[in-house]
Amino acid sequence: MRYFLLTFLILLLLGCVPGSDNPLTDPDKEKIDLSLLGTWYWKDENESGYIHIGLDEKTKLLRIIMSEFNKDGNLKSSELYGHTSSLQGNNYLNLRWVRQEQAENAGYLFIKYTVGPDSLGIALMNNGMVKEAIKAGSLKGKINEGRWSSSAYITEDQSKLRKFVLRNDKELFPEMKYLPRLKLPNQQGKMHKKIGGEQQNR
Secondary structure: OOOHHHHHHHHHHOOOOOEEOOOOOOOOOOOOOHHHOEEEEEEOOOEEEEEEEEEOOOOOOEEEEEEEEEOOOOEEEEEEEEEEEEEOOEEEEEEEEOOHHHHOOOOEEEEEEEEOOOEEEEEEOOHHHHHHHHHHOOOOEEEEEOOOOEEEEEOOOHHHHHHHHHHOHHHHOOOOEEEEEOOOOOOHHHHHHHHHHHHHHO
């Protein structure tokens, strides 16, 4: 997990993860996957950090806050919001930046995930494969050329985008990284029980 968040944020901020006009599914089409809720972390000799995942009180969408402490004590943070999509046994996050300077022209970002009893696995979308698909005409989109790198942006409609992702899932999300869950005494079970009760009462 060395330099995990630094690499993760650099890829996102530099546009090395494809953006999309459309999410894989609309936010109101299925329930949010509550197994994601909680705090996940990593730690090595140079940095440590946390990914906090919860629900936004107003929108009921996922709210994700990532924070990193480096060896000099400096704190970096970033925030996204979004919703989950479950497609043929695969689980994906549809995320957007909260801050305007990050959100501008970024669209939706897709992350494949898996949740275990004590870990969260996440995989970023392969920018290179999406660029090749756009060049070949098998996926509608555009390629933005930067000074140091180029990024893909997907304009395909939602139905065809879902088919493309499912058909190429293993190549689009080739590497899964795992984060352990931060467990706090008597908190995790109570939180899920409370949220589950609130959803049943709606």
